[in-house]
Amino acid sequence: MGFDFDLFVIGGGSAGVRCGRIAAAHGARVGVAEGRFWGGTCVNIGCVPKKILVQAAEYGAHAEDAVGFGWRGAAAGVHDWAALIAAKDREIARLNGTYRRLLEGVGATVFEAQARFLDPHRIAVGDTEISAERIVIATGGRPLRPDIPGAELGIVSDDAFYLDRRPERVVILGSGYIAVEFAGIFRGLGAEVDLVFRQPLPLRGFDRDLREAMAEALVAQGVRLFPESNIAAVEAMGMGRVAVLADGRRIAADCVFFASGRGANTEGLGLDHAGVATSASGAVMIGEQWRTNVAHIHAIGDVTDRLNLTPVATAEGHALADLLFAGRARAWNFAAVPTAVFSTPPLATVGLSEEDAAARGKTDIYLTRFTPMRHTISGRARKTLIKLVVEQASGRVLGAHMFGEDAPEIIQGIAIAVTAGATKAEFDQTIGIHPTAAEEFVTLRQITRTVGGA
Ligand code: NDP
Secondary structure, rough: OOEEEEEEEEOHHHHHHHHHHHHOOOOOOOOOOOOOOOOHHHHHOHHHHHHHHHHHHHHHHHHHHHHOOOOOOOOOOOOOHHHHHHHHHHHHHHHHHHHHHHHHHHOOOOOOOOOEEEOEEEEEEEEEEEEEEEEEEEEEEEEOOOOOOOHHHHHHHHHHHOOOOOOEEEEEEEEOOOHHHHHHHHHHHHOOEEEEOOOOOOOOOOOOOHHHHHHHHHHHHEEEEEEOOOOEEEEOOOOOEEEEEOOOOOOEEEEEEEOOOOEOOOOOOOOOOOOOOOOOOOOOOOOOHEEEOOOOOOOOOHHHOOOOOOHHHHHHHHHHHHHHHHOOOOOOOOOOOOOOOOOOEEEEEOOOOHHHHHOOEEEEEEEEEEOOHHHHHOOOOOOOOEEEEEEEOOOEEEEEEEEEOOHHHHHHHHHHHHHHOOHHHHHHOOOOOOOOHHHHHHHHOOOOOOOOOO
């Protein structure tokens, strides 16, 4: 009553589009504002184009591997970066249109402009002013640059998707998802890659065996690792760059790439006009039902800086729309969220790491490492790692981890079992599919070690 919209969503990314679309389908009068590109980070400068680049990089190795299988003249040849970027851009343009049409198709009003709070119920969208009973902040995140001299000389992931040329030499800072994914992409396409990171091993927070396997695989791929290091400054050298490490070492490159974390995207939103509180790092703070401190304003997705993953964002958007306009929230299990790193090869994981499980109690570890069948023939030095983390008292599988080809495809299925609370005995009762790597998940017989507990 008296408002232009029942729900106004700020941000047309994974979270916002899903929330707006489902709310409109429930009959709500919905407006959605997007100031940059429909589909947000995932579609435009994240998951989707990243995976296209990962796949492009894999073809070079596939061509090399084909030789072992008798293919002659299959060697990869020269990669055309401009052709890859053009193909990627065509696909992204198609998806942009799809996202916009999804909203319009259910009767939502779309605004292609930045939105800014004027007060808790009123928003300026470009030149228009609207009012809404409920508002959802879904503005996502953005890459952060470290606070060091010459930081402006580096690139971030947003830029990496639009480079005119593939760099010959890249120094990447960080060892999180983005850093190791792009290390694989650039190395796979032929660049020299140096990875500078603060920890002894990449991927802090992941299971230690996965982290060790990742470090080994990066080295096997020819990526130079600089563990326990940091970049203190970036200098220009002609058209090139020099990364100056904290210990004084200097690395010359075409390009210094900061993959050193992301922050919530709230700049220019006018959150203070609405009285919405943010954390010290700038993320919008939420409580139950994705509510901010202002009861009719919610926040979902990366802007809340919790589990910054697309499927989590879309699930949050969907659940919130159901809750607000259908009186029920679809029940997703946010406790065991599977995730994958599209490194070369990829890794995927669901549930607890060995370290986290051991902190909770006595835990049996089942672990196997083997050369996948393909590479017994191709000769590529690449191992697959498969691991189950099992609570000893209950026999429940608390974590499943895989490093190796097809890991994300395989772990998605295993995640159903882990989410359902399956026990190791139930894994053992399952018949394998032969010959696959995945069958190892149901044929792990020997406890490798027991950890945790008194
Ligand atoms: P991450 O948080 O995963 O990694 C950040 C990296 O930067 C870490 O290695 C961190 O080191 C390092 N770092 C942070 N600050 C500094 C600093 N001041 N100086 C030097 N190093 C620093 O961030 P990403 O940007 O890679 O990704 C952001 C999020 O986006 C991910 O956490 C994930 O949620 C999501 N994402 C998911 C993907 C997927 O699902 N495949 C792909 C890409 C992103 P340290 O460990 O020492 O803190």
